Amino acid sequence: MESLKSEFPIFANAEKEGRTFIYFDSASSTQKPQSVIDAITEYYGGYYANVGRGLYWPATQASNEYAKARDKVRNFVGAKSAKEVIFTSGTTDAINKVANAVLLPTLEADDQVLVSEMEHHSNFVPWQQACIQKGADLKVIPLTTAHTIDLAALKATLNSKVKFVAITAVSNTLGTKNDIKIIVRLAHAVGALVLVDASQLTLSERIDVQKLDCDFLTFSAHKLFGPTGIGILYGKQALLERAIPFSYGGGMVALVNQDETTFADLPAKHEAGTPNIAGAIGLGAAIDFVESIGVAQIAKHNAALRTYTVHLLNQIEGVNLLAEDAGDASILSFTMEGIHPHDIATFLAEKGIAVRAGHHCTQPLLKSMGLPATVRLSFSVYNDQREIEQLKTALEEIKSFFG
Amino acid sequence: MESLKSEFPIFANAEKEGRTFIYFDSASSTQKPQSVIDAITEYYGGYYANVGRGLYWPATQASNEYAKARDKVRNFVGAKSAKEVIFTSGTTDAINKVANAVLLPTLEADDQVLVSEMEHHSNFVPWQQACIQKGADLKVIPLTTAHTIDLAALKATLNSKVKFVAITAVSNTLGTKNDIKIIVRLAHAVGALVLVDASQLTLSERIDVQKLDCDFLTFSAHKLFGPTGIGILYGKQALLERAIPFSYGGGMVALVNQDETTFADLPAKHEAGTPNIAGAIGLGAAIDFVESIGVAQIAKHNAALRTYTVHLLNQIEGVNLLAEDAGDASILSFTMEGIHPHDIATFLAEKGIAVRAGHHCTQPLLKSMGLPATVRLSFSVYNDQREIEQLKTALEEIKSFFG
């Protein structure tokens, strides 16, 4: 696959201003194609209205586009029904909502909740705090030497006290991928519900929630070429129906009386207030963009770039690649002997090369690896081999500067 | 003030397509000026990056713009510090967060929470549900015949059991305005906290949270010429510091250990996950737009249109104006004898005139007035007198059609 740089206006704009811009930070957030930007401006400039109740043409059109976006998501994750697709403001918001509305009301002291050592803080702290609040136990499943969830340890930990298992599909720090299907099967066998953090999975493989059989799955649009402020919670219909509303307000009620309120049906029940309509429409356009290329194609492109990077960086002495063998990933973390990740990132930034240095919101993982920080590269459809060669040259320069 | 229609591209675009578009539904959501749309596309197409931790130029620029937006809000509401400004996904989200993180942890059975009869469902149901959950009492303060909160009734209801008072500054159905300063003083006298729903206040008068002395104040960007999916919670610093975090995840932590987590300082503490960066930047641009005209100017323009509407509609027999005397409002509800609001709205929509028909998410208010629904007009900077004349003609036609 050719690089799709030309579809992303930021690169041409940077060039026009005489700035180099090589973007290796897509795991934090992807750049936006023109089609996504256009979808948003067309809404704001062409048919802007609130959704839900207006009888005039922009309201109808906005409501239609909002519904279409939901249906694109339904198709994208393979959900049975659009009722199973709840718009949130992002992954973090979605996870907090499940923790509050699904787990907390039934969690009791001595119950257990499982997460893994590789979780992003957003899929760690909400469960930890819920456990603290209720006196329940948070169990952190360790990783194998290949940096994936240790299934033997998971099996050994699962028992009937485990109410919930929250795991990421792909490590945002290392790129390694867990076997979600098996984890779900094991968890269901003891009656636990499973939430899958798919933030880094959406561009790595075609998601099929029915095959995965997970109870909840979440991701953010902004990592998928979509806008900020919008994310998805997929949930099995029966579970979403059973849960108390995620929040309360306009749009999610049926009848409001002084003493009680009855609630609307799914998905409205869990979406109080004016939604992020532009966000949903932008996400719809982002999914169209992804589908027009194909998730498998994107994943292949990214993995090839990672392989090439592994090849080149291994030629630099003192570079230490982490989870080097995670072959089909789009993320690659490394350190360099004697040079701190932040110094590396600052040097690269001065050359217009964007990477991330730090703990990547995975302090428990870094602690387990005995590292204070890494440099993280993450690849996407606008990257190419030449950029990786430039990265290599820059790293060699850094080495000799600090050497 | 002249109509500012030309700054809002939707009107020119509608005209290009040969559609009439007269928009009287700004209380639901305002249209967007070109400057706001541009701020969003410039971000996505010019310096897109996640905020917070990137060391490369788009990350720096995005973080700066995000911080600038917060400071524009701080100035817009007169807060002491940008730490008192929390971005949320909207008013409804903000109210739910205060109910969950401020009220619920301290609410006890037999405590009381006060709201008014004119509240939007978003400032009613969260408090009601919190009370139901804890066995506390929700008291609904009635309105005077002038359709504002009955201060005598409020005074009579306030007592030391009242922990929280949640009131709207302006009725989104009638346009009537409450005396927030007095309400805050009365509530504070019994030790209750006060949240002000300022959704409809932002374009009605210059807000000064220090003068109002309210504890919390919230509004949504989309009613203020800004984007969807972003809103503001102002809170007094000491209260925001005392509150448990609104949600948990990336960006709001300091140290994450297996057993406990320490949290970042304000405002990060209450903003878990990747924020709606484009939304915040768009809101910043919207505030610039408002400031360039002046809130007082906007309010005057809108009130003048309302006065003219009252004058014209009173000439149609069978039209019944609600809260006709709320002189400085930008909202006007009415009914017509023998013709249902939805039929009126459909007729107007066919003529390209956008109004809202229904309960406007204020079922308790409509119930108290014995009305199932009203037609609501709301005015903004892109409206002018000629449009109101067209409305009048249309209403006369409707009357003769159904007559």
Added chain:
Amino acid sequence: MTEKLKQLYKTQILKHAQNPFNEGKLEAYTHLIKAYNPVCGDQFDLYINIVDQRVIEASFTGYGCAISKASTSVLAKHILGKNKAEIAVFVADFLKLLDPNGPQPLEEITSDEELMAFAAAREFPERLSCANLAWLALVKELFPD
């Protein structure tokens, strides 16, 4: 007045809205069906008397827009004499009339002008919940699943 709109409020519908069929309560009835649309506040009580498996009387009370009122009135009028199986077919046909993706031409569904008039709602998806309000409530009552 646009053509589309005239279609929607065709004389058939206005007639029923202004002079509804059998408005009022029944003295004796086997079913009282409460149809309520919280979004717009429309509210109808539909009274039906089924004797020997057939509807022998129907009436309604309530408040709503022209569309919902007329559709309730037409419903009350047209289920007279029908048994449950016939009602099921009748309601299904009516819902097809309202469906923007429903059969064309309308004559495939019905030849009754009073019913056909509601097909104009196909152009007004926001008003669908007015047109089918009483009908869906009836289905829920007679065919709980």
Added chain:
Amino acid sequence: MTEKLKQLYKTQILKHAQNPFNEGKLEAYTHLIKAYNPVCGDQFDLYINIVDQRVIEASFTGYGCAISKASTSVLAKHILGKNKAEIAVFVADFLKLLDPNGPQPLEEITSDEELMAFAAAREFPERLSCANLAWLALVKELFPD
């Protein structure tokens, strides 16, 4: 290598990062100051021995980027011999050096090249928290609230 960057990592800073002043623990000390930046994981322990109101010894241990390490090293070196009032002025001046809106020319603040080198951080606001890490921790310890 851009000029801006060379400025940032001036020989002064690299020198301290690579050959820090008094790295190691003190045997005896009156203050142990823990400086930690959770965002990047940088972590230093600063040991200070104050006798008769004056700093007679200072050292540090820990791990961090070149900027944070050098700034900690420079701090340990320069507070030697100072009393609390002098430290207050000294730290305030250093923070002015880092402030993008701080005084110009730098000579208004200091003539010490080792300190002045850090003014390059004015161009790198993201690295500010590296440059002031140990300094803010010191302020917190010596001048609580």
